[in-house]
Amino acid sequence: MQKLIAELMRLYLPADAPPPDVLAPHLLGQQNLPISLTGDDGLARAMMIPFRKAKGLEGDAHWLRLCEVANTLQEIGLPAPAVSISGGDAYYLWLSLATPVPADRAQAFLERLRDAYFPEVELAPDAVRAPVALPPCRHPRTGKWAAFIHPGMGASFADEAGLDMAPPPLGQAAFLEGLESFGEEQFERVFDALAPAGEPAHPKPVVAQSVPAPRAIHAATQAGLLLKDATLEDIVRHLHAMNIEPTFRHVLKRPEYD
Template sequence: MSQPPLRLVAELQRLYLRSTTTGAGGDDLLNALATGASLRLSPLTADGRVAWMVVGVEGEGAWEVIAALYEGVLDDLALAAPAMAVSGDAGYRLWFSLVEPVSVGQAEAFLQGLAERYLAALAPARRILCPLGDVLDVVMVPAPHPATGRWSAFIDPGLGGMLADEPWLDMAPNPEKQADILAGFAAIKPAAFEQALARLGPPPEAVSARSVAAPRPAAGEAADEARRFLLAVMNDPTVDMTLRIEAAKALL
């Protein structure tokens, strides 16, 4: 990457590295892309919200899993397509951009929902969910993998299967082509994200059962109800006198 990759920097800033996120700035990004340095990016904003998220899958069969997740995001959740990248090692990443940052709790609920629905068969060690738990940043794409030296890169999702056996590039990708790929992706709008969260939530049957269940009365409410019942029994002339007396005693 001998020429300054200005278009790629602009696209990465548009989708991910905005002025609202903490950590690396535009100059850091430009320098890392120009020199091939590894740069870790945080999705957290200065006020502790989440501007973007990453889901990754590593190991054998990673393409089949990430492809199913990608299709689910589009078909089941009706979200804007996330950018897809090869990891430079043995896996893939999906980068989700948000028009408006969300709370950490919302981001974690979204990531956990995706994992439970689409990644349940995978061992936790084969998943990358950021930000979730202790995972608060990820390595920028494109970049050489620290262990293999091979390059990560954003790819056309339609070509992902062709890289299933070798999800990496042997050399740095063309920054103009990387910019072209990212230009085709858009951030997720707030209403669409809220709808996806709802779809990833508990099944409608469970929600319905909870919503119609009668609330348990507080201790004071229960006592008042019992007192009203005993008073009604005590004052009802049609009730046997013995029972009316017992009700009166219970009120003492």
């Protein structure tokens, strides 16, 4: 549990987040503690993008959309995001900031990404400030577990985005420990590149690297740059290399995705 909490603090939690002894009952499913990724100082440490299953539609369209967006974020120079299931009917992408930024600016950044690359996704006007259910945790309505997942397993949860069993804390930590936060320079470059027409760019110097247009990104991601489906054997081998014994009982009833 200590390793998992350390990874969550490294990537997503503001400086004044609840201490480990308060976080642990939430992560163990003993209570539900929504947590804001913005601190009391008004600085945002991370952002979350939801991909919810559309009412009345079946299939994995929301998962495929997440894959496109995750690949797009890397094409424009941001590190790979974490992927999670909600315990209900949604997937989430998690973006980590190395240097916290004012919440209003983080909200504007998120909205610019949305407008350019995933305009169909609804974002609350306080999405950056609003408390979120940080995985792993129990969904208050379904009782199933929200959890970070290996991207290659995402399609397995298209019909039911939750686990019946608590995910092993070491396994959750393993999905996070290779991830990186993106720095102020990356933030400003993307923020300026996606500015609405006529809006002046941020005065800070940025790396001379262009951000591809949405249409070019869509074409580039058809091959699935990062989130190609991995086999169950690939995932088990990856976790075994970290001395972690995974439990995948929840996917055995879905052999079509093995």
